[in-house]
Amino acid sequence: MTSDRAGDGVSVTGPPPGRGRPVAGERAGRLPVTEDTVRRWHAELAWLPVGGVRPGVLIEAAGGRFASVRPDVRAADVPAGTVRLPGLTLPGLANAHSHAFHRALRGAVQAGQGTFWTWRERMYQVASRLEPDSYLALARAVYAEMALAGITCVGEFHYLHHGAGGVRYADENQMGRALIEAAAQAGVRITLIDTCYLSGGLGNDGSPEPLAGPQLRFGDGDGDRWAQRVHALGADRHGLLAAHARLGVAIHSVRAVPPGQMHPVIACSHAFGAPLHAHLSEQIAENQACLAAHGVTPAGLLDRVGALGPRTTAVHATHLTGGDIEMLGGSRTVVCMCPTTEADLADGVGPARALASAGSPLSLGSDSHAVIDLLEEARRVELGERLVTGQRGNFGAAALARAASVDGHACLGWPEAGEIAPGALADLVTVALDTPRLAGLAEATALESVIFAGTAADVRDVVAGGRDVVRDGRHLLVGDVPAALGGAIRPLLAS
Numbered sequence: 001m002t003s004d005r006a007g008d009g010v011s012v013t014g015p016p017p018g019r020g021r022p023v024a025g026e027r028a029g030r031l032p033v034t035e036d037t038v039r040r041w042h043a044e045l046a047w048l049p050v051g052g053v054r055p056g057v058l059i060e061a062a063g064g065r066f067a068s069v070r071p072d073v074r075a076a077d078v079p080a081g082t083v084r085l086p087g088l089t090l091p092g093l094a095n096a097h098s099h100a101f102h103r104a105l106r107g108a109v110q111a112g113q114g115t116f117w118t119w120r121e122r123m124y125q126v127a128s129r130l131e132p133d134s135y136l137a138l139a140r141a142v143y144a145e146m147a148l149a150g151i152t153c154v155g156e157f158h159y160l161h162h163g164a165g166g167v168r169y170a171d172e173n174q175m176g177r178a179l180i181e182a183a184a185q186a187g188v189r190i191t192l193i194d195t196c197y198l199s200g201g202l203g204n205d206g207s208p209e210p211l212a213g214p215q216l217r218f219g220d221g222d223g224d225r226w227a228q229r230v231h232a233l234g235a236d237r238h239g240l241l242a243a244h245a246r247l248g249v250a251i252h253s254v255r256a257v258p259p260g261q262m263h264p265v266i267a268c269s270h271a272f273g274a275p276l277h278a279h280l281s282e283q284i285a286e287n288q289a290c291l292a293a294h295g296v297t298p299a300g301l302l303d304r305v306g307a308l309g310p311r312t313t314a315v316h317a318t319h320l321t322g323g324d325i326e327m328l329g330g331s332r333t334v335v336c337m338c339p340t341t342e343a344d345l346a347d348g349v350g351p352a353r354a355l356a357s358a359g360s361p362l363s364l365g366s367d368s369h370a371v372i373d374l375l376e377e378a379r380r381v382e383l384g385e386r387l388v389t390g391q392r393g394n395f396g397a398a399a400l401a402r403a404a405s406v407d408g409h410a411c412l413g414w415p416e417a418g419e420i421a422p423g424a425l426a427d428l429v430t431v432a433l434d435t436p437r438l439a440g441l442a443e444a445t446a447l448e449s450v451i452f453a454g455t456a457a458d459v460r461d462v463v464a465g466g467r468d469v470v471r472d473g474r475h476l477l478v479g480d481v482p483a484a485l486g487g488a489i490r491p492l493l494a495s
C-alpha cells in the first residue's frame with residue numbers, strides 16, 4: 001500500500017486534477033474514494049457531537065461519508081472486518097490558514113533577533129526561488145506533515161501566483177494547480193484561497209505603494225484581472241475545483257488591496273459561494289496606516305465595502321477596538337486564530353473570548369508553520385486568554401475541539417465535514433493514549449487531556465473521505481515525509 005511518489009514527474013500544467021477523471025460522487029465534494037465500499041471502525045473512545053466522548057463507538061461509512069455511528073458497542077459484537085481504533089478518535093481537523101512555502105523558514109528565522117518585517121524579508125527570499133514543480137514538491141511534503149498531525153483539510157491562503165518579475169506562466173494558475181495536486185498526493189482536502197494582492201503597503205499619504213521585488217510575483221495588476229484569472233481556475237457554480245478541492249478567495253489585507261479594488265473579490269465570493277478570507281489587524285502598524293489612509297480601522301474598512309459576514313473569515317484579528325469586535329461578532333464573521341505564529345512573530349494575543357461572545361465562530365490555522373500542531377493551536381487560544389485576563393476556564397476542551405474541526409471546516413466551505421455523525425464526510429483522527437504525554441488519563445476527561453496535553457506526535461491513524469491516509473503513524477501515500485520535506489526545503493535555503 002505504501003508508495004513514495006516523489007520524482008514521479010507529475011505535471012502541474014493543464015486542467016485541475018480530477019477533471020476529466022470523474023469518480024462516483026465527485027461533485028458531492030468528497031475525496032476520490034474509488035468505490036462506494038462500506039467500511040467500519042470500532043473506536044475505543046470517540047468524541048461525538050451529541051454526548052461528547054463515548055466508549056466503544058462503531059462507525060460505518062459508505063462512499064466516503066458516515067452512514068451510522070453507534071456508541072456502547074462491545075468489541076465482541078462488531079462485524080468481521082471492522083478496524084479497531086485504540087485511543088480517542090476525533091473528527092478530521094481543519095487547518096484554516098496555511099502558507100505552505102513558509103514551512104521552509106522553520107527554525108532558520110529563529111536565529112538572532114528580528115521583527116515581523118525582517119521575518120517577512122526572509123519569507124520573500126524563499127518565495128523568490130519557488131517554481132511550480134518545486135512548489136508542488138514542497139507543498140506535497142507540507143500537506144503530508146499536516147496529515148500526520150490529523151489535518152484532513154487545509155485552507156491554503158495562496159498569493160504566490162506568478163513567475164519571477166511577475167511574468168505569467170503559460171497557465172496563469174499553474175502555481176494554484178500545483179497546490180491542488182499537492183493536496184491530492186498528500187491525501188488531504190484543500191480550499192485554495194486565491195488571494196488578491198495588489199500593493200506593497202500604504203504610503204504616508206495613504207496611497208498604495210507599488211509592488212516591488214519578490215512582491216511582483218503576487219500581483220495581478222487590479223481586482224478585475226485577479227478575478228479573470230480566478231474564473232479561469234474552472235470552479236463549478238458551487239465552487240468545487242476537483243473532488244478534493246474547492247475555491248476560496250481572499251483580500252490579502254488592507255495593506256495589499258485598496259478599498260476600490262475589493263469589490264471583484266467580494267463578487268467572486270458571491271458568484272461561487274466561496275469563502276472570503278482576509279488578514280486583519282495582525283500588526284498595530286497596519287491599523288495605524290489604515291486609520292491614517294482611510295479614517296477607519298481595518299475591520300471598519302472591510303465592513304464599509306461589504307466584506308464582512310458569515311462566509312468571511314478574519315485571520316488573526318489581534319489588535320481590535322471594541323467597535324471592531326462588535327462589527328465582527330455582529331456580522332457572524334469567523335475569526336481564524338493562529339496562536340503559534342502570532343507568538344512566534346510577537347504579534348500579540350487576540351481577544352478570542354470577546355469575539356466568541358460577540359458572535360464570531362473561531363477557527364485555527366498554523367499559518368507560517370512555525371509548528372504544525374492543531375492541538376497546540378487549540379490550547380493556546382485558552383492559555384493566551386488566561387495569561388491576558390488572569391482567569392482560567394474561558395474555553396473548554398469541547399469548544400476548542402470544535403474550532404479545530406467543525407467550525408474550521410465550515411469556514412473553508414466544507415460544512416459537511418468535521419463531525420463524526422451520519423451524513424458527514426468520513427474523516428477520522430485517532431489520538432493514541434498510550435504515549436508518554438497521555439498515558440494514565442481518565443476516560444471521563446480524555447478530550448481535556450488530548451486538547452491540553454496531546455501533540456501532533458500522538459496522532460496515530462487518519463482517515464479522510466473514507467480512505468486511510470495515515471496508519472500507525474505512517475503516511476501511506478507519501479511514505480517518508482521527513483525525506484520529502486528535507487528534499488524540498490534544502491534547495492530553497494541553499495546559498
Ligand SMILES: [Zn+2]
Pocket residue numbers: 097099157279315367368
Ligand atoms: Zn497568513
